[in-house]
Amino acid sequence: EKGGYDWFMLKEIDEQPQAVAETLLGRYGRSGRLQLDEMRLSDDELRDVDKIIIIACGTASYAGLVAKYAIEHWTRIPCEVELASEFRYRDPIIDRSTLVVAISQSGETMDTLMAIRYARQQRARVLSICNTNGSTIPRESDAVIYTHAGPEVAVASTKGFLSQIVACYLLGLYLAQVRGVKYGDEIDAIMAALEKLPAGIQRMLDEGEQVRKLAAELVDTRSVLFLGRHVGYPVALEGALKLKELAYLHAEGFAAGELKHGPIALIEDGIPVFVVVPPKARDQLQEKIVSNIQEIRARGALTIVLAEDGDDDVVPYADHLIRLPKVPTLLQPLVATVPLQIFACELAGLLGHDVDQPRNLAKSVTVE
Numbered sequence: 001e002k003g004g005y006d007w008f009m010l011k012e013i014d015e016q017p018q019a020v021a022e023t024l025l026g027r028y029g030r031s032g033r034l035q036l037d038e039m040r041l042s043d044d045e046l047r048d049v050d051k052i053i054i055i056a057c058g059t060a061s062y063a064g065l066v067a068k069y070a071i072e073h074w075t076r077i078p079c080e081v082e083l084a085s086e087f088r089y090r091d092p093i094i095d096r097s098t099l100v101v102a103i104s105q106s107g108e109t110m111d112t113l114m115a116i117r118y119a120r121q122q123r124a125r126v127l128s129i130c131n132t133n134g135s136t137i138p139r140e141s142d143a144v145i146y147t148h149a150g151p152e153v154a155v156a157s158t159k160g161f162l163s164q165i166v167a168c169y170l171l172g173l174y175l176a177q178v179r180g181v182k183y184g185d186e187i188d189a190i191m192a193a194l195e196k197l198p199a200g201i202q203r204m205l206d207e208g209e210q211v212r213k214l215a216a217e218l219v220d221t222r223s224v225l226f227l228g229r230h231v232g233y234p235v236a237l238e239g240a241l242k243l244k245e246l247a248y249l250h251a252e253g254f255a256a257g258e259l260k261h262g263p264i265a266l267i268e269d270g271i272p273v274f275v276v277v278p279p280k281a282r283d284q285l286q287e288k289i290v291s292n293i294q295e296i297r298a299r300g301a302l303t304i305v306l307a308e309d310g311d312d313d314v315v316p317y318a319d320h321l322i323r324l325p326k327v328p329t330l331l332q333p334l335v336a337t338v339p340l341q342i343f344a345c346e347l348a349g350l351l352g353h354d355v356d357q358p359r360n361l362a363k364s365v366t367v368e
């Protein structure tokens with residue numbers, strides 16, 4: 001039931017603090033060690049892993065792109081992310097020491113299912129990250145980490161996405177723990193920051209009115225761009241996807257560093273551009289993106305800047321400034337995505353679209 005909300009999507013956006021908290025629940029013991037109950041792969045098997053390939057579709061693939069940064073950083077295991085629909089058709093190099101990680105909210109996405117079947121035929125180990133107990137993908141996997149986001153009814157994934165990122169992080173930290181790599185030290189700090197995250201997400205929800213007003217101002221817009229770097233890049237992709245599927249608008253996400261290699265030609269007077277600014281602590285990335293914001297604004301873009309509290313460098317170049325709580329860089333996607341979801345949902349509603357069931361789309365895509 002919608003519980004007083006106009007749309008399931010709004011309800012599910014609001015449930016995100018809880019979805020993240022539930023996904024973390026019981027996984028970090030007082031002993032300072034991570035426990036993943038459904039991790040049916042032994043420590044020896046996990047120590048053998050020399051390559052990780054994340055496969056998924058759509059929003060789940062963007063969760064994978066975010067996770068790649070964290071998993072490689074913590075585990076030093078090379079990690080690729082591939083669309084499930086492409087994976088099987090390129091003769092991928094996989095063997096017994098490859099860990100294939102399938103991310104799927106529904107657990108029924110046909111492309112993802114076919115990809116894991118293929119991976120298992122090639123003798124890879126398959127771990128799935130899934131929100132639906134007993135669905136096909138976890139049943140056909142060697143191991144599973146369930147996200148505990150609760151049922152997601154709206155076609156557009158929201159709490160599914162955030163909880164997928166959290167589950168991927170648990171996997172990355174678990175691998176780091178089992179393998180005893182250098183970044184194992186970071187486990188405590190990151191777990192502490194993750195535990196505080198639901199409050200940060202709640203704040204983004206509480207401040208949602210700013211974004212809803214912005215959607216009302218931009219109701220006639222034809223095209224919206226999103227820029228990010230590092231883990232902000234998949235956030236840009238996700239912001240654009242939400243807008244395409246819900247508001248039926250042309251929207252694109254770019255890596256900000258790619259601007260001058262082409263996309264900057266799209267900048268014209270008044271075009272709204274969302275920019276996700278990395279935390280200042282991140283070497284040079286913040287400065288670089290600030291100059292990207294200057295470049296596009298000088299060419300007439302309407303800049304909508306998402307930047308952490310206290311980052312004042314962006315103030316002179318932001319037509320709209322959305323503040324984010326200070327969190328470690330790797331966790332920023334979990335707060336920065338929220339206003340983009342609210343924006344897309346609000347704009348779609350204002351345009352009179354069916355937010356929960358956008359045209360031409362289905363919740364689980366059970367055909368290839």
Ligand code: F6R
Nearest residue numbers: 058059060104105106109156157
């Ligand atoms: C976008 C969206 C889709 C799904 C994709 C994968 O909002 O919901 O892009 O993320 O179809 O679905 P699952 O995660 O069920 O495999």
